[in-house]
Amino acid sequence: MTNPSTPPLGAEPETPSVEIETLLTQAAEAAPRWAALTPRARAAALAAVADVLEANSEHLVAVADQETGLGVARLSGEVKRTAGQLRAYGAYAVTGAPFGVTIDHADPEAAPPRPELRRHQVPLGPVEVFAGGNFPFAFSVAGTDTAAALAAGCPVLLKAHPGHPRTSATTAALVREALAEAGAPLGTFALFTGRDAGVTVLRDPRVRAAAFTGSVRGGRALFDIAAARPVPIPFFGELGSINPVVVTPAALADRRADIVVGFAGSFTLGTGQFCTKPGVLLLPRDPLAVEEIAAQVRPANAAPMLSAPIAEGYRRRLSEVAGATRTRVLVEGAVTTDEDGRPQASPSLFAVATVEEFLQEADNLLEECFGPSAVIVQYGGKDEAARVLDRLDGSLTVTFHTAEGDAGALAPLVELAQNKAGRVLFNGWPTGVAVIRAQQHGGPYPAATSAQTSVGPYAVERFLRPVAYQDALPELLPAALREDNPLQLVRTVDGKTETA
């Protein structure tokens, strides 16, 4: 039996095509008007959205908890994070940094004489955002991609995730109302539903970019559509990631209990439904440590999964991993349904005795398993750890647990990690993603289809493109490029950075 709020694949309701056409027209009409507002005016509108989400947090969380089972504490935190993102991205745009204003004055003495050039970045136009299923707020309707596109000056056509339809509709109503009250033109934000509608919008010439959070299979199919358009558009997809963790012998000796408890907590957090879930743990040869982690996991109860399709995908991957000839099942998880018919899963833990054996089945074991499972591999020295990192596809993160004195031996592994990941972290767990400028949430394919980050203020820059003005009449310059800098933007003038 399936929970009615999580329809099976393909059963997603479709916004009628006549309505999609209206939304596209409105987004195209809104684009120049939303772009023409100052970054400050757009930031104020985003802050208004943040305020209304926080003011309605209790109701939003109740709806989302019913649909996703993620729990009040987690969901309340997520609303706060979502509001914080909206404010942070708007505030970042106000500094002017994402617009990259660059002014080179004329140099008639140069050979050849140089014209005056003034360059800034302008919004791409309407952006389609495919909401993610695992964060019903932070990567959904008013999530990071929406906040980034709006802060950049682009209208958003939001393709709702089928896993939390009422949460999506409730959030969207608040977003639309807050934007309208803040003076955003009609068409700045719209929500629609349906796989076919999602593809229709992606193919429409009025849409100038797309952002996506989800599976490798789904994301790649959409990336291919975006690339095959008569006019291709950028597709910022965050797809799949294995997020390996390497523990050094010294770290295990120093902080054994922390690592055992921390790893068990990290891969089961949110029922393992995080894109940054650590899927592979490289542990020094220490069979006892493997058992200690297993013991830590065993008592865990079944926890809700987001949807029937996700539970089904998890079940499939579990049987693939368990079916690998070299895999030992330490903890046998299961996918079940609770009394309301909602899918749930208990954690699974696997072990592979050696790196040699792991690499023999790397195609299987290095594929993401979305849910509370992980594989522990015992490695016999840094060369073996290097072989695993070298075999890795692109990953959002690589984590090292290290201790005093490890640095020298670790350096080559860190370089390998940098080649494979967007974020390299130390003595922590990858499941937290801080929303600050220096964040990089992305990584080589299949972690992402673009090098740029999807989390943090720099995510705004994905939705802009540069335009230069040469020898323009001052009256015809956009405000961002005027000599007197009326918008007080950070800029680079004749090679020197000026903060306003």
Add this chain to the structure above:
Amino acid sequence: MTNPSTPPLGAEPETPSVEIETLLTQAAEAAPRWAALTPRARAAALAAVADVLEANSEHLVAVADQETGLGVARLSGEVKRTAGQLRAYGAYAVTGAPFGVTIDHADPEAAPPRPELRRHQVPLGPVEVFAGGNFPFAFSVAGTDTAAALAAGCPVLLKAHPGHPRTSATTAALVREALAEAGAPLGTFALFTGRDAGVTVLRDPRVRAAAFTGSVRGGRALFDIAAARPVPIPFFGELGSINPVVVTPAALADRRADIVVGFAGSFTLGTGQFCTKPGVLLLPRDPLAVEEIAAQVRPANAAPMLSAPIAEGYRRRLSEVAGATRTRVLVEGAVTTDEDGRPQASPSLFAVATVEEFLQEADNLLEECFGPSAVIVQYGGKDEAARVLDRLDGSLTVTFHTAEGDAGALAPLVELAQNKAGRVLFNGWPTGVAVIRAQQHGGPYPAATSAQTSVGPYAVERFLRPVAYQDALPELLPAALREDNPLQLVRTVDGKTETA
């Protein structure tokens, strides 16, 4: 009869596949070593290449003139420009700006507590550069894409253009020697030839990005291959552009002779073989002005074209444009061969009486015609000019010729131009492209397949991707991210820009 130095399409010699494999292996091995050099060391190597090109300018120009017929003056200037690009991109990397170093210190008091994150951009790895045919130096072997990739820290696999094989080989030998002497690892730069080899390299997993200058057809085919790879890579293609010029009535009244002479000079410069050649002139209704431009063009002699395939493409487009039912031929150009069998062309000029008639055949008339031809359209007011700009595909440039008092009426046209082009220029001609930071050489598709510029120091940023370090041991940080900033890079620390 065909000039032996410009073989017909398909007759391009192929570097043997065993040699291609060696070049790919060497490039992959060079990648971490070239990336590990400091920006300053790489800039010194690029400056050494610039020095050797300038020192050998006379010989290089002689070889190139024989192959392309572009003339000693133009080619000598191009060598200088090429050397300038190499130095400028290297110097830009030395500032640190392209690496976007961003440091956010930890904030344990934040809710949730924030880790320390340090982010910079790292080289993508080996880059395939497809040389352009129309600038045998500035967009070829040691041209803008090569300079940008090397300055970013990426090895270059250079697919030579078949139009100037000896120029390419001579330049490549100088580049390799100068790089080796400057301490660059073997494999930092290699030249190869052949269409099939170009595709083999593009499909190879060791290659992480590609750059291209050429036709829409060729560029799109390669873009599609790059996007369809199991691991897609960015393809920075600069394809086709119509570069319209709008002359206001006031400008024509004020500077009639300048505009007549300037336009005739710009579209025939370099036998019209510039990606920024103005292909359409929107002129106020003034039949006499049309005749004056035609008179200016008529005396022009035939000038060399780059290759037989380009001459053939020009001939085909001329007959298509002439065949449009609304087109009047003002100057009938021809494609011929000189006494050495080299293809040459004389200028062609067409007129369409009204915007209405022009738009009826816009698919034909707004397609790039690579060679010394242009279409003059007489327009009857700014709404008519707007209709043409609105119908335009993406373009590298849009140019306005304006005079005192035009600004108010022109503003909506300028906004339209910004939506369609990478560079909007005033009272000049688009054929010059200054190599400075505020340059934007690119534009919406089909002008380019990427929003980023291919000319100017900012072109370096195309070949980098961000990586963040979270709570790293100081000893394991890359030099660029160390607290004491040993490389003296521009950086943003806790939201504030610091120049070293």
